[in-house]
Amino acid sequence: xxxxxxxxxxxxxxxxxxxxxxxxxxxxxxxxxxxxxxxxxxxxxxxxxxxxxxxxxxxxxxxxxxxxxxxxxxxxxxxxxxxxxxxxxxxxxxxxxxxxxxxxxxxxxxxxxxxxxxxxxxxxxxxxxxxxxxxxxxxxxxxxxxxxxxxxxxxxxxxxxxxxxxxxxxxxxxxxxxxxxxxxxxxxxxxxxxxxxxxxxxxxxxxxxxxxxxxxxxxxxxxxxxxxxxxxxxxxxxxxxxxxxxxxxxxxxxxxxxxxxxxxxxxxxxxxxxxxxxxxxxxxxxxxxxxxxxxxxxxxxxxxxxxxxxxxxxxxxxxxxxxxxxxxxxxxxxxxxxxxxxxxxxxxxxxxxxxxxxxxxxxxxxxxxxxxxxxxxxxxxxxxxxxxxxxxxxxxxxxxxxxxxxxxxxxxxxxxxxxxxxxxxxxxxxxxxxxxxxxxxxxxxxxxxxxxxxxxxxxxxxxxxxxxxxxxxxxxxxxxxxxxxxxxxxxxxxxxxxxxxxxxxxxxxxxxxxxxxxxxxxxxxxxxxxxxxxxxxxxxxxxxxxxxxxxxxxxxxxxxxxxxxxxxxxxxxxxxxxxxxxxxxxxxxxxxxxxxxxxxxxxxxxxxx
Ligand code: G6P
Numbered sequence: 175x176x177x178x179x180x181x182x183x184x185x186x187x188x189x190x191x192x193x194x195x196x197x198x199x200x201x202x203x204x205x206x207x208x209x210x211x212x213x214x215x216x217x218x219x220x221x222x223x224x225x226x227x228x229x230x231x232x233x234x235x236x237x238x239x240x241x242x243x244x245x246x247x248x249x250x251x252x253x254x255x256x257x258x259x260x261x262x263x264x265x266x267x268x269x270x271x272x273x274x275x276x277x278x279x280x281x282x283x284x285x286x287x288x289x290x291x292x293x294x295x296x297x298x299x300x301x302x303x304x305x306x307x308x309x310x311x312x313x314x315x316x317x318x319x320x321x322x323x324x325x326x327x328x329x330x331x332x333x334x335x336x337x338x339x340x341x342x343x344x345x346x347x348x349x350x351x352x353x354x355x356x357x358x359x360x361x362x363x364x365x366x367x368x369x370x371x372x373x374x375x376x377x378x379x380x381x382x383x384x385x386x387x388x389x390x391x392x393x394x395x396x397x398x399x400x401x402x403x404x405x406x407x408x409x410x411x412x413x414x415x416x417x418x419x420x421x422x423x424x425x426x427x428x429x430x431x432x433x434x435x436x437x438x439x440x441x442x443x444x445x446x447x448x449x450x451x452x453x454x455x456x457x458x459x460x461x462x463x464x465x466x467x468x469x470x471x472x473x474x475x476x477x478x479x480x481x482x483x484x485x486x487x488x489x490x491x492x493x494x495x496x497x498x499x500x501x502x503x504x505x506x507x508x509x510x511x512x513x514x515x516x517x518x519x520x521x522x523x524x525x526x527x528x529x530x531x532x533x534x535x536x537x538x539x540x541x542x543x544x545x546x547x548x549x550x551x552x553x554x555x556x557x558x559x560x561x562x563x564x565x566x567x568x569x570x571x572x573x574x575x576x577x578x579x580x581x582x583x584x585x586x587x588x589x590x591x592x593x594x595x596x597x598x599x600x601x602x603x604x605x606x607x608x609x610x611x612x613x614x615x616x617x618x619x620x621x622x623x624x625x626x627x628x629x630x631x632x633x634x635x636x637x638x639x640x641x642x643x644x645x646x647x648x649x650x651x652x653x654x655x656x657x658x659x660x661x662x663x664x665x666x667x668x669x670x671x672x673x674x675x676x677x678x679x680x681x682x683x684x685x686x687x688x689x690x691x692x693x694x695x696x697x698x699x700x701x702x703x704x705x706x707x708x709x710x711x712x713x714x715x716x717x718x719x720x721x722x723x724x725x726x727x728x729x730x731x732x733x734x735x736x737x738x739x740x741x742x743x744x745x746x747x748x749x750x751x752x753x754x755x756x757x758x759x760x761x762x763x764x765x766x767x768x769x770x771x772x773x774x775x776x777x778x779x780x781x782x783x
Contacts, residue, residue: 183360
């Protein structure tokens, strides 16, 4: 969601804050601002729009000082304008604060504060926090912050600085991620490691309920009773290069093209060819626990939910364990049934999605074992789960998720193999055959990526359409959902994914010569059925783009375009069939002049519910 960065040390804060904000901008990009202690007070600069605009403003009206906080916003309360941009200040202009999350009882608190004489200048929920700190009892800023947070309901990652305590930033976390960057004679705060990694690789991930106090010389982590806490210092495992665009015009294209490597990285060290088995030590499931699994419950949002739907096929097919896949936001507010032997899997690229985290906690409340399939190392879901599978796909910056999806599918396939073999439900020969399929997968991904020039031509032909339908069956039905989601997210074309056979129960009414229909039909047991569904589309004048595979017959009598991915085991096919769909959405969005990496209204990591 929004991004936070803070700095205290010997250097000028503003350039460091701007650099951090630029790296965090993929998290929110409707407004940005900084507050810097300038000796006598706290000075803010903020405005609606991108971080570049803030950089211009700061070059015209610099703020000097070596301690400051900054923010890039994704609006929740109040429109994205100059006034509502963070940082927010108290009545006296002495306290400045940046916040991620939502203060759920902001209206009640605001009414009370206004009655007590506080003047509000913004429509945000965040501003109440500045006024609460202004009123709170305490000598130090941390004492005041702890007291101020007592009546606050909701979530926050926040950083505060106060004129009366030069050279100090105080941080609090509940529900929204915050980490500290530990430097030599300087310290950082950020909502995401990418903001600080130009300066340090040592980070401290805060836990919910933590308060942290940073100065140039050191940091302390406290609980709500101001008792000092021990927190481990972790190393960031990837480097700055992973955050650079390189030769690509957009992060989304870079991340699509990286998939040969990212799939390889998800598999690295996890295949045991001789045993026909997978090594998933991080799962922390004993053989006994594996045997006792009666049901798998997958919770996730967005693209990760689509990966979960693919995973259901893979897990049921390979391990024979029944699988339920739930939208995390729906699961958490339903009655959660206590089903003995449940293994809950939270799938999340960021590891911070609020609904997925709460669904994980709810599933744990039913007595389930809980594991994460997560990309961001050290993220909240990764830390709260009993174990899991890291994707090792590297940072994903493009707001529309691509490489995380293929790695999530690969991780779930690995889990299927692991559980099947561990529970004695798969013979060693079948295990070896699957390991061989995994081993050739990265090369097949590379070959699927070679479709790009063809996809670009198709994109040019369809960039002007207003609607699109995506059809698939079986394990490729979720790929149809994902293809449609990619298109609507970044090109703003209305698109629907449907199980191909369901089309005749409704969507067929929409089909005419203006409706492109993307049919996903690789080589598998439902291929002839999907071809029949294509006939139905064709008979109504629909224009078909077929994602098919090598070895399937020629479809030119039915379709306008055929994009052929390599043939593979049908269970693995989503890893390949999704690639032309990612490229199609990308090139259509570019042709329409859309801001691919920062689609309107979206956020990369949704840390509010
Ligand atoms: C947001 C992003 C999506 C992502 C979803 C779940 O909506 O825009 O691309 O799939 O959140 O995110 P997660 O980090 O939990 O996978």
